[in-house]
Amino acid sequence: MAEAKTKTPDAAKTERPCSSGNFRPKLSDQEIAVLKDCRRNSVWYRGVPLGTASAVSLYLVTTRGFLGKGAQKWPKLISSLAFFVGFGLGARSYRSTCFENIKKLENSFLADMVKAGEAKGGFGPFFRSNEFEKIMKKHNVPTGEAEKKA
Structure with a gap:
């Protein structure tokens, strides 16, 4: 009969801090300012504009019938999905710029x-x-x- 492996309290102590989920280093004020700037710029200057442009353009394409009659039934759903995909891609596109700003510290x-x-x-x-x-x-x-x- 196979024994069920249970995690003992000692096993949790030997894990690396990053793998246990409780790794939180103290950040300096400069680091916090750069991270806030990265978050603000990635959301408001990349994510929202690209998401909005994607949603509006796909809404117009679907309502005008360029994607077929099936898509004309769901233009709001399609444009909502386009917004979230565009938002994610826009926010992700700022990652390399953010890393460069962090490396300058x-x-x-x-x-x-x-x-x-x-x-x-x-x-x-x-x-x-x-x-x-x-x-x-x-x-x-x-x-x-x-x-x-x-």
């Missing part, structure tokens, strides 16, 4: 994380590497090692 935990993540070819491989722990130690971010010793 000096003595920044976030800047080091972005630089190391790009050097590893993405954040998935980066978080599985030792670079993550090195950066956390450099900026005095708790790594969970204190919990292991206790």
Whole structure:
């Protein structure tokens, strides 16, 4: 009979901070300002305009019959979906600009994380590497090692 594997409290302590979901480093005022600026610009200057343009253009295309009679029954649904797709693509298009703004910060935990993540070819491989722990130690971010010793 196979035993069900249960997660013990000790197993939770040995996980990496980023994989356990409770990884929250202290950010400087500069880092917070850059992140707020990124969020504002990606939403209001990229996401909303592209989403609105997508929704209006698809609404006009469907109501004028360019997509066929089946699509003419659902122009609001189609334009709503177009808005969300356009919004997502517009907001996502600001990502590289945001990363560049973050990398310009000096003595920044976030800047080091972005630089190391790009050097590893993405954040998935980066978080599985030792670079993550090195950066956390450099900026005095708790790594969970204190919990292991206790």
